[in-house]
Amino acid sequence: MIHTTEVCRHYTRGPQVIKAVDAVSITISEREFVAVVGSSGSGKSTLLNLLAGLDSPTAGTIEFRGTTLNMLTRRGLSQYRAKSVGIMFQSFNLIYHRTALENVELALYFNGSSFKERRVAAAAILERLGLADRMTHRPADLSGGEQQRVALARALVKKPEILLADEPTGNLDQENARQIMELLTELNRQGLTVVIVTHDMDIAGQYAHRLIRMHYGRVVASPISAAGGRA
Amino acid sequence: MTFRDLVAISAGNLSRMKLRTFLTVSGVVIAIGTFVAMVSFGAGNQKYISDQFDKLGLFSTMQVHRQTKTAAGDSTGARLLDGQALTDLSKIPGVRLAYPFDAITVTVAMADSQLSAKAQALPVSAMQTRLFSQLRTGGSFSSDSAKETVVTPQFLHLFGITHPDSIIGDTIVISVRVATVDSGLAGLLPRDSGWVRQQVRAIRFDSLFQSEYRQRQAKRLTNDAISRFVNGFFNHRAVLKETLTVVGVLEERGTGHTRMEPIILPVSIAAKFRSAGLSDDPTALFSALSQGTIFSLDSAASSRSYPQITLDVDPAVPLKSISDSVKALGFQPFSFAEMFEEMQKFFFYFNLALSVVGLIALVTASLGIVNTMVMSILERRREIGVLKSLGADDRHIRILFLVESGVIGAIGSVVGIVVGWGVTRIASLIIKHYMEREGVGPVELFALPVWLILTAVAVGIVVSVAAGYYPASRAARVDPVEALRNE
Numbered sequence: 001m002i003h004t005t006e007v008c009r010h011y012t013r014g015p016q017v018i019k020a021v022d023a024v025s026i027t028i029s030e031r032e033f034v035a036v037v038g039s040s041g042s043g044k045s046t047l048l049n050l051l052a053g054l055d056s057p058t059a060g061t062i063e064f065r066g067t068t069l070n071m072l073t074r075r076g077l078s079q080y081r082a083k084s085v086g087i088m089f090q091s092f093n094l095i096y097h098r099t100a101l102e103n104v105e106l107a108l109y110f111n112g113s114s115f116k117e118r119r120v121a122a123a124a125i126l127e128r129l130g131l132a133d134r135m136t137h138r139p140a141d142l143s144g145g146e147q148q149r150v151a152l153a154r155a156l157v158k159k160p161e162i163l164l165a166d167e168p169t170g171n172l173d174q175e176n177a178r179q180i181m182e183l184l185t186e187l188n189r190q191g192l193t194v195v196i197v198t199h200d201m202d203i204a205g206q207y208a209h210r211l212i213r214m215h216y217g218r219v220v221a222s223p224i225s226a227a228g229g230r231a
Numbered sequence: 232m233t234f235r236d237l238v239a240i241s242a243g244n245l246s247r248m249k250l251r252t253f254l255t256v257s258g259v260v261i262a263i264g265t266f267v268a269m270v271s272f273g274a275g276n277q278k279y280i281s282d283q284f285d286k287l288g289l290f291s292t293m294q295v296h297r298q299t300k301t302a303a304g305d306s307t308g309a310r311l312l313d314g315q316a317l318t319d320l321s322k323i324p325g326v327r328l329a330y331p332f333d334a335i336t337v338t339v340a341m342a343d344s345q346l347s348a349k350a351q352a353l354p355v356s357a358m359q360t361r362l363f364s365q366l367r368t369g370g371s372f373s374s375d376s377a378k379e380t381v382v383t384p385q386f387l388h389l390f391g392i393t394h395p396d397s398i399i400g401d402t403i404v405i406s407v408r409v410a411t412v413d414s415g416l417a418g419l420l421p422r423d424s425g426w427v428r429q430q431v432r433a434i435r436f437d438s439l440f441q442s443e444y445r446q447r448q449a450k451r452l453t454n455d456a457i458s459r460f461v462n463g464f465f466n467h468r469a470v471l472k473e474t475l476t477v478v479g480v481l482e483e484r485g486t487g488h489t490r491m492e493p494i495i496l497p498v499s500i501a502a503k504f505r506s507a508g509l510s511d512d513p514t515a516l517f518s519a520l521s522q523g524t525i526f527s528l529d530s531a532a533s534s535r536s537y538p539q540i541t542l543d544v545d546p547a548v549p550l551k552s553i554s555d556s557v558k559a560l561g562f563q564p565f566s567f568a569e570m571f572e573e574m575q576k577f578f579f580y581f582n583l584a585l586s587v588v589g590l591i592a593l594v595t596a597s598l599g600i601v602n603t604m605v606m607s608i609l610e611r612r613r614e615i616g617v618l619k620s621l622g623a624d625d626r627h628i629r630i631l632f633l634v635e636s637g638v639i640g641a642i643g644s645v646v647g648i649v650v651g652w653g654v655t656r657i658a659s660l661i662i663k664h665y666m667e668r669e670g671v672g673p674v675e676l677f678a679l680p681v682w683l684i685l686t687a688v689a690v691g692i693v694v695s696v697a698a699g700y701y702p703a704s705r706a707a708r709v710d711p712v713e714a715l716r717n718e
Contacts, residue, residue: 082622110622
């Protein structure tokens with residue numbers, strides 16, 4: 001589904017070149033649940049941004065279903081994000097002045113959905129994630145677990161082909177983290193390709209089919225079979 | 232993302248920052264209010280003049296004069312405005328009526344008062360044109376030969392009459408002292424045979440061979456002849472009287488529009504005075520001498536010339552074609568409509584100058600918009616990053632912020648129009664109060680035409696959107712990775 005070839009993301013800070021991602025070649029297949037693991041600063045979040053089309057590689061190529069993302073224009077990348085990819089963030093990144101329902105609706109503004117379609121789809125996904133009674137609440141009125149579920153609903157409402165989650169449990173307690181991971185597992189079972197970035201090896205090992213370990217921008221041992229992986 | 236979505240998002244964002252939005256919109260309100268109030272003053276003056284022109288029927292009036300300069304460089308050979316000219320002008324397509332300005336000096340007696348005034352002859356058909364049909368009270372005379380008259384407010388003023396209605400039905404006596412050319416010519420004739428003998432004896436025949444002597448004798452005889460003609464002309468005068476009933480009073484009108492004398496007479500009545508001879512007004516004699524008509528005076532209108540002919544024209548026919556036809560006949564046309572077009576040009580520049588004041592205020596307000604939008608972007612970097620991660624491209628973000636600026640402009644414009652109009656109402660009340668105190672009829676000096684409303688809204692929105700362009704472009708360039716990383 002996604003294939004990277006010698007992908008690099010280097011930053012230049014004065015005379016210094018920071019190799020956030022350096023010559024990474026990975027393949028993520030359809031319906032896979034992959035966890036990218038590594039310590040802070042290993043380049044896992046940068047790799048996720050590259051896969052999401054939020055950032056562009058300085059070298060190498062990223063292909064999504066045969067389309068080379070590097071070749072797309074900025075608008076083409078926006079379309080890719082609007083239709084094919086769902087993204088979750090560690091800090092949820094909900095817009096604080098909008099209700100849960102409005103936050104979820106935002107994801108449908110850019111793929112041509114009408115007001116009615118947006119409202120129905122957003123309400124349905126929130127209901128499915130157990131937030132039917134929280135739709136009109138603003139993020140400040142929700143718990144961390146509920147906020148992350150709203151963020152998950154926002155990522156899923158446009159029915160993406162792949163879900164990219166950056167530390168989805170990083171700001172959650174153990175119980176809420178477990179609930180979110182079980183939700184992701186369930187979605188993966190239903191056919192969604194899931195890629196998470198985490199530094200929590202326990203979570204990665206428990207739920208992902210496969211681990212990609214990164215260290216100083218490079219994949220150091222790939223693939224690593226995970227305990228939760230399907231045999 | 233539809234336009235409705237954009238407006239809804241923008242309105243939502245603006246309503247969150249109430250105080251900042253209020254202050255920014257207030258800047259636009261003051262600017263648009265100033266713009267509306269200033270241009271409203273120009274538009275009000277323009278409307279007042281336009282209404283006056285329309286009310287007086289000046290848009291359908293053309294005046295025809297003799298050419299002041301012919302090909303020869305002077306007016307000597309210019310065609311006279313006589314009966315034939317009247318016939319020719321009335322045949323021009325688009326001319327509904329042609330009538331001359333035919334004025335005489337008369338003595339008017341009413342009750343115990345008597346004074347000298349000018350009277351003007353008008354056919355009944357001319358009285359029905361818009362130029363003369365605006366009556367303050369009463370009506371027009373019933374026929375061209377009726378012993379009736381219509382007077383102007385100037386007449387009322389001359390006689391100290393304050394209530395126009397009070398004069399309707401009253402009679403006035405018009406009289407003309409006339410002198411004839413015949414009496415002048417009679418003065419030229421030798422008084423007796425002795426006078427002839429005396430003149431012959433005064434000539435030294437032996438000196439007739441000297442040129443200087445001949446010229447002196449010729450001057451003496453000519454001076455003597457002119458003196459006897461003029462004395463004869465003014466010493467044998469007759470008085471012609473006519474009693475007329477006042478049937479109407481014309482509406483007041485500004486000066487300088489059209490020539491209108493205090494007394495309007497039916498043409499037959501005026502002709503009766505005319506046929507009696509020249510007025511004893513010396514200017515009438517000099518006018519006849521200069522026009523070369525002194526020996527062709529008779530009652531027939533065709534032999535008389537006029538200083539001016541007025542045309543009542545069909546507004547549907549282009550004035551240019553009528554004007555060209557008048558010129559082709561050898562006359563000089565003057566159209567109020569063409570004059571109004573020139574005035575329109577003046578008002579265009581006048582309004583432009585007034586609007587500059589409002590635009591300066593708007594430019595200042597636009598700086599407030601720039602400030603507000605830049606602040607908004609700094610505060611909403613994460614939101615921009617989130618929107619981009621959800622699929623918004625640079626264009627969406629740019630439009631979002633432009634619409635936000637446009638909403639500020641639209642709200643500011645609408646409220647500004649109301650505020651500006653309110654200011655003009657207050658100013659109008661104060662001006663009218665002072666006008667009434669000064670005894671001047673109250674005039675509405677402000678107007679809010681639809682074009683001004685639309686222009687104010689358009690200017691407000693365009694300037695606001697232009698002010699938002701830089702911040703919007705800056706927002707569009709926000710790097711989503713950077714924006715989200717900051718959090």
